[in-house]
Amino acid sequence: MPSNQIIKNKKAYYQHLAEASQYSLNITNWIIFFCHLILSVQLDTKDLVQFTLKKARFWTQYSDLLSPRQTKVIKRLFEAGKEGFVGGISAKKYMIIADCSKATATRDLALLVELGCLYQLEGGGRNTRYDLAI
Structure with missing residues (x-):
């Protein structure tokens, strides 16, 4: 450091x-x-x-609730570090990381928001983006 x-x-x-x-x-x-x-x-x-502690708390709380696809995406978001995923994650980015359809990405993102794993950034519609809720 x-x-x-x-x-x-x-x-x-x-x-x-x-x-x-x-x-x-x-x-x-x-x-x-x-x-x-x-x-x-x-x-x-x-x-x-502090970021590492938040990450550990996150996995303790949510690891059993996430599908392997959602886990893969969340891990990728954490890999971005404490600065976060530039511009948040969109359905399009989710589709690329998880290798899934747009409908699946949209459903997964909505569920992650409902669970409290992600929160919606400003904007909406096609440009809706999310970030980790830690």
């Missing part, structure tokens, strides 16, 4: 490192930057732990 934060902030990291490597003994800016970096890592880790 820390290396991911360094990669995200590579330019600032190397800039602060270069400044701290100069002939001055004042490394205050480097220490401040590094503390912010560590705090950012801790917050990301906290979010990841």
